[in-house]
Amino acid sequence: MDIRVQGPGPTSPFLSARDLFETEHDLSLPVYVQLRDDPDERTWAGHYDDHHVLNISRQAASSAMARELALHEFSHMARYEQAHPSHIQSTEEVLYLALAGRQVERQKLAHCYQIANHMKDIYADDITLAVGPGEKLLSFLESSLAMALADRPALAPPGSTRLSRSADPDITAVNAAFALALAERHDLLEADHRLYDLAHAAAMDAPEVDFDGFKARFRELSCDPDRSTYRKHLVEATRAYVSSSS
Numbered sequence: 001m002d003i004r005v006q007g008p009g010p011t012s013p014f015l016s017a018r019d020l021f022e023t024e025h026d027l028s029l030p031v032y033v034q035l036r037d038d039p040d041e042r043t044w045a046g047h048y049d050d051h052h053v054l055n056i057s058r059q060a061a062s063s064a065m066a067r068e069l070a071l072h073e074f075s076h077m078a079r080y081e082q083a084h085p086s087h088i089q090s091t092e093e094v095l096y097l098a099l100a101g102r103q104v105e106r107q108k109l110a111h112c113y114q115i116a117n118h119m120k121d122i123y124a125d126d127i128t129l130a131v132g133p134g135e136k137l138l139s140f141l142e143s144s145l146a147m148a149l150a151d152r153p154a155l156a157p158p159g160s161t162r163l164s165r166s167a168d169p170d171i172t173a174v175n176a177a178f179a180l181a182l183a184e185r186h187d188l189l190e191a192d193h194r195l196y197d198l199a200h201a202a203a204m205d206a207p208e209v210d211f212d213g214f215k216a217r218f219r220e221l222s223c224d225p226d227r228s229t230y231r232k233h234l235v236e237a238t239r240a241y242v243s244s245s246s
Contacts, residue, residue: 001074002030009035009058013066020067020132021074027052028081031074035061045073045080052077068128068136075127076120085230086123091116094231098238111171112238118178119234122185122221129186138188138195141179145198148172149205169205174241176202177211181218208244 039059046053079087148167176199203211
């Protein structure tokens with residue numbers, strides 16, 4: 001597996017992630033690691049005809065999660081090279097099929113993209129968690145959900161408009177369902193884990209969202225769906241969210 005770190009910064013997390021990844025998988029195309037100065041830059045993978053790009057901030061590359069973040073993105077690259085339906089299905093096509101004839105506010109549309117990304121992440125992390133330990137990922141899911149709950153808006157009077165940029169309760173509930181589904185799918189949780197309490201709080205904050213339904217959707221995704229089946233699951237998830245949060 002060919003990794004090329006571009007610019008000054010740490011290299012050991014990417015090499016360590018490569019060593020773990022290569023125990024069971026490989027990539028045909030080289031990986032260019034782009035270290036970015038913006039500490040708020042999220043980690044993401046880009047795919048091109050002759051290479052992949054792992055975009056990551058220097059701050060994230062120096063963090064305790066650096067190896068796990070790199071391993072997760074390598075897993076996305078593997079799914080792309082496998083032409084897995086989750087990574088070649090156009091999200092725009094799904095949204096057109098799911099929402100034709102409906103008016104959806106921009107924020108909810110962004111949430112639909114996030115749901116599609118969750119489904120991609122399920123399949124990427126099926127690889128991630130097959131080759132590496134899950135403790136740090138579980139801690140990351142727990143802390144991320146706790147932060148979102150702490151950022152939730154206070155209850156407002158009926159008919160008022162929320163003006164803050166606080167975490168949206170509806171998508172926070174879906175995010176919680178994803179976190180719990182991923183952890184349960186890979187047997188990362190004890191019955192008394194704090195993630196269950198956090199997810200319950202998120203579900204209570206968004207009673208219109210079918211929390212249990214979304215958890216089941218994510219957790220029970222088949223390992224190797226055909227393109228039609230995967231598209232159907234994503235269309236149904238999109239419609240379920242828009243209908244519940246409208």
